[in-house]
Amino acid sequence: xxxxxxxxxxxxxxxxxxxxxxxxxxxxxxxxxxxxxxxxxxxxxxxxxxxxxxxxxxxxxxxxxxxxxxxxxx
Amino acid sequence: xxxxxxxxxxxxxxxxxxxxxxxxxxxxxxxxxxxxxxxxxxxxxxxxxxxxxxxxxxxxxxxxxxxxxxxxxxxxxxxxxxxxxxxxxxxxxxxxxxxxxxxxxxxxxxxxxxxxxxxxxxxxxxxxxxxxxxxxxxxxxxxxxxxxxxxxxxxxxxxxxxxxxxxxxxxxxxxxxxxxxxxxxxxxxxxxxxxxxxxxxxxxxxxxxxxxxxxxxxxxxxxxxxxxxxxxxxxxxxxxxxxxxxxxxxxxxxxxxxxxxxxxxxxxxxxxxxxxxxxxxxxxxxxxxxxxxxxxxxxxxxxxxxxxxxxxxxxxxxxxxxxxxxxxxxxxxxxxxxxxxxxxxxxxxxxxxxxxx
Numbered sequence: 001x002x003x004x005x006x007x008x009x010x011x012x013x014x015x016x017x018x019x020x021x022x023x024x025x026x027x028x029x030x031x032x033x034x035x036x037x038x039x040x041x042x043x044x045x046x047x048x049x050x051x052x053x054x055x056x057x058x059x060x061x062x063x064x065x066x067x068x069x070x071x072x073x074x
Numbered sequence: 075x076x077x078x079x080x081x082x083x084x085x086x087x088x089x090x091x092x093x094x095x096x097x098x099x100x101x102x103x104x105x106x107x108x109x110x111x112x113x114x115x116x117x118x119x120x121x122x123x124x125x126x127x128x129x130x131x132x133x134x135x136x137x138x139x140x141x142x143x144x145x146x147x148x149x150x151x152x153x154x155x156x157x158x159x160x161x162x163x164x165x166x167x168x169x170x171x172x173x174x175x176x177x178x179x180x181x182x183x184x185x186x187x188x189x190x191x192x193x194x195x196x197x198x199x200x201x202x203x204x205x206x207x208x209x210x211x212x213x214x215x216x217x218x219x220x221x222x223x224x225x226x227x228x229x230x231x232x233x234x235x236x237x238x239x240x241x242x243x244x245x246x247x248x249x250x251x252x253x254x255x256x257x258x259x260x261x262x263x264x265x266x267x268x269x270x271x272x273x274x275x276x277x278x279x280x281x282x283x284x285x286x287x288x289x290x291x292x293x294x295x296x297x298x299x300x301x302x303x304x305x306x307x308x309x310x311x312x313x314x315x316x317x318x319x320x321x322x323x324x325x326x327x328x329x330x331x332x333x334x335x336x337x338x339x340x341x342x343x344x345x346x347x348x349x350x351x352x353x354x355x356x357x358x359x360x361x362x363x364x365x366x367x368x369x370x371x372x373x374x375x376x377x378x379x380x381x382x383x384x385x386x387x388x389x390x391x392x393x394x395x396x397x398x399x400x401x402x403x404x405x406x407x408x409x410x411x412x413x414x415x416x417x418x419x420x421x422x423x424x425x426x427x428x429x430x431x
Contacts, residue, residue, distance in 0.1 A: 032246055032311075032312040032313055033126060033127065033130050033246075033312075035312070035313040036130070036312055036313055036316045036352065036353075037130070037352075039313060039316055039317055039320070040316070040320075040352070040356050043320055043356070043360075044356075049317055049320055049321055050317065051317065052311065052312075052313030052314040052315075052316065052317045053311075053313070053314060055313060056313060
């Protein structure tokens with residue numbers, strides 16, 4: 001889980017402490033580069049493959065976590 | 075000569091095919107004269123965006139055709155040099171396969187145009203294959219099946235001028251793609267060991283990497299689906315394509331190795347489609363390949379679609395392949411979605427050259 005948090009912090013170029021469940025994606029450059037990075041991160045950390053289109057709809061970090069929890073194993 | 079389907083290998087995933095008696099003799103790539111640095115894009119996208127995008131895709135330079143130059147122009151240069159190096163008589167070529175998504179005209183097949191420009195014989199078959207990222211592996215597969223069926227020598231030409239398809243205001247694709255043309259000489263050789271092929275398709279991904287207009291389906295309908303993009307330009311849903319790659323490619327490689335009965339460490343080089351550097355690093359890690367087993371040249375040439383695999387053979391791998399026998403895994407994946415892998419044992423190539431026009 002720590003890897004996941006620090007991975008997200010790296011992608012959004014913020015401190016680990018800034019990554020909270022309510023962290024707003026839209027205001028942190030939630031573009032295709034960030035989406036691809038999160039897909040790779042979740043694959044590495046959790047061994048799960050996220051759906052790109054569903055991921056693009058996520059608004060907050062907790063949305064990403066919820067998506068990861070219901071994703072298929074890689 | 076026998077044709078052995080490997081579908082009997084239960085539990086190994088997708089079926090494969092083993093084709094004996096085919097040798098790769100030489101490969102030549104040709105790059106157009108316009109060389110673009112990342113600095114050439116800062117005026118349009120700004121320094122920050124160019125830095126962010128190129129940090130991920132890993133492209134530093136790419137080569138684009140000047141106005142009027144086409145894929146067949148590039149392939150012709152590569153083909154002429156290849157025939158000269160191979161010392162192949164023009165009338166000894168039995169088939170010409172042209173793999174591209176940027177042919178010279180909608181008709182006739184560009185293979186026929188190249189047949190004339192190369193001065194090949196009337197008995198020579200010539201046809202186009204409209205695939206991109208997976209196209210070179212499909213070309214090798216078709217060349218091998220033609221040779222198994224009785225052809226002696228096959229010229230496989232793969233190239234792309236994607237610079238003419240991209241939306242130059244879309245930073246996701248404008249910085250990524252490069253142009254190149256290639257030619258590969260394949261020949262019947264009864265001593266050659268089997269090449270193992272695994273191929274596949276998921277047409278459900280067709281709309282994620284697409285140029286909607288320019289064919290014969292009403293462009294307006296497709297234009298609505300791709301939103302603000304000009305339907306005559308390349309549309310790419312990077313997230314979806316990346317997710318597909320993670321789903322398909324590690325399995326493709328595992329299935330191919332299983333059919334060939336070899337392990338990751340038995341492979342001298344994984345010649346992976348140069349999609350983007352971030353994706354390549356991630357895929358290589360998932361496959362379990364060491365860094366030096368999966369060469370990357372996307373920094374110098376960008377993503378040249380159907381030309382990325384032969385371009386790797388004539389650059390980073392050229393010396394190695396001309397010096398000694400090698401076991402290489404060629405892996406193409408992308409637009410379609412379409413994928414293919416060929417595990418091949420090469421004898422030292424007679425030529426592996428890159429021409430800069």
